[in-house]
Amino acid sequence: MPAPELMTAELTLTGRITTASNATFLGSIADVDVVYKPIAGESPLWDFPHGCLAHREVAAYLVSQVFDWDIVPRTWLRDGPLGAGMVQLWQEQDPTQRAVNLLATEHVPETGWKHVLEGQDENGRMVSLVHEDSAALRRMAVFDAVVNNADRKGDHILAMTGGVRHGVDHGLTFHQDHKLRTVLWGWLGDALTDEELEGIDRVTEGLQGGLGRDLADLLSAEEIASLTTRCERLRAEGRFPAPSGEMPAVPWPLF
Incomplete structure (x- = not known):
């Protein structure tokens, strides 16, 4: 749980993120900068139940906590100026x-980066979608596979100082059907490390105890059962999964 004052002190709106598909505001609680997404501002979706995206964001934070990889910034539910919604601690990225x-294909570095896909820009030049080859981003890819993230865009990854990588915007997660759409396909088929397997084991164990009880207030029984199955399958296969099904493997837009 967040500090008591973050639950009870007034949430003051200071701005709005207009590029978001759902109503998303910048705010302040007791001089702490936050992001606020009221449930009333959630746009209806054809494949997710209405009015549940804030709950899924909190559920993603709880799973992240059990992984113990510092992926999702502190996230909680509380009332705000526009009603109940998700509140998350604001993170200031490293602009460098x-x-x-997305790079011109001929300019992709030979080391330190993973190639995801290739295409043409509006001028017909070849460009490549790439992501860094780092332990922090690998862990995020494992996290996404577990929570069934249907919307891991490039700009949903916050590059922080010191190599820390935070993931945000987890409303489209935990669907009981396969929905994994991500830009982090660079390790497709690679074996999971012992650290990554141990993280999955912590989530599996947590689902039998406190994590499972907490998620029961946020997700359906079917979604929790599917979460358990994904952990078990990923642990048994021991490798990064491949795209499957008829849905696109990457979100659109990519950023």
């Missing part, structure tokens, strides 16, 4: 870093 990028 970028974990995911």
Whole structure:
């Protein structure tokens, strides 16, 4: 749980993120900068139940906590000026870093980056979608596979100082059907490390205890069962999964 004052002190709106598909505001609680997404501002979706995106964002934070990889910034539910919604601690990115990028194909570095896909820009030039080859981003890819993230865009990865990588915008997660859409396909088929397997084991164990009880207030029983199955399958296969099904493997737009 966040500090008591973050639950009870007034949430003051200071701005709005107009590029978001759902109502998303910048705010302040007791001089702490936050992001606020009221449930009333969620746009209806054809494949997710209405009015549940804030709950999924909180569920993603709880799973991130059990992984213990510092992926999702502190996130919680509380009332605000526009009603109940998700609140998340604001993160200030390092403007000199970028974990995911679109580069001219001939300019892609030979080392330190993973190639995801290739295409043409509006001028017919070949460009490549790439992401950094880092332990922090690998962990995020494992996290996304577990929570079934249907919307891991490039700009949903915050590059922080010191190599820290935070993931945000987790409303489209935990669907009981396969929905994984991500820009982090660079390790497709690679074996998971012992650290990554141990993280999955922590989530599996947590689902039998406190994590499972907490998620029961946020997700359906079917979604929690599917989460458990994904952990078990990923642990048994021991490799980064490949795209499957008829849905696109990457979100659109990519950023």
